[in-house]
Amino acid sequence: xAKGSPNIIGRIDKADFPKINLKRIKVKIDTGAYTSxxxxxxxxxxxxxxxxxxxxxxxDPKYTGKAYLFKRYSKKSVKSSNGESEERFIISTxxxxxxxxxxxxxxxxxxREMRYPVLIGRKFLAExxxxxxxxxxxxxxxxxxxxxxxxxxxxxxxxxx
Numbered sequence: 001x002a003k004g005s006p007n008i009i010g011r012i013d014k015a016d017f018p019k020i021n022l023k024r025i026k027v028k029i030d031t032g033a034y035t036s037x038x039x040x041x042x043x044x045x046x047x048x049x050x051x052x053x054x055x056x057x058x059x060d061p062k063y064t065g066k067a068y069l070f071k072r073y074s075k076k077s078v079k080s081s082n083g084e085s086e087e088r089f090i091i092s093t094x095x096x097x098x099x100x101x102x103x104x105x106x107x108x109x110x111x112r113e114m115r116y117p118v119l120i121g122r123k124f125l126a127e128x129x130x131x132x133x134x135x136x137x138x139x140x141x142x143x144x145x146x147x148x149x150x151x152x153x154x155x156x157x158x159x160x161x
Contacts (some may be wrong), residue, residue: 006129009097010136015118016096020055020068028116029125029132035078035090036104036121039111042067043089051089057112078107102128 014024041057051070056063070091078088088107095104104124111117125132133139 006131009130010139011134012137019093026116027118030119033121036106037119038106039117040108
């Protein structure tokens with residue numbers, strides 16, 4: 001468990017996934033879910049015991065259609081939002097909020113009917129000392145943009161003639 005001051009996050013934000021080349025993906029912070037989940041349109045085990053995954057789906061503007069192979073993965077029974085248990089593949093990858101990169105586990109599932117392709121669950125929040133402020137939206141994403149804009153707008157001295 002992380003120590004120190006808690007990290008504040010809003011109920012909805014955007015995150016980058018550097019290992020799978022996805023940026024500014026909408027995420028919903030779901031304190032009712034233990035496990036984080038990621039929407040995929042294709043998930044299959046190969047004969048070589050690897051997991052081939054295509055993240056998002058063609059209707060999502062961030063969809064690339066690229067398949068990623070994972071050598072390390074597991075299977076776990078997860079209770080879905082409708083209360084039914086289902087077997088899901090679990091992968092570990094990196095997620096970036098603001099300027100910090102975290103390791104996170106995601107169950108892979110088909111979430112096309114859902115508004116947010118990624119849910120961040122309690123396990124991730126606890127491991128990385130996050131506290132949710134439900135009044136905030138895109139807090140960490142805006143924080144990142146604000147710092148970038150203030151650096152770009154910084155007044156630089158010009159050499160005098």
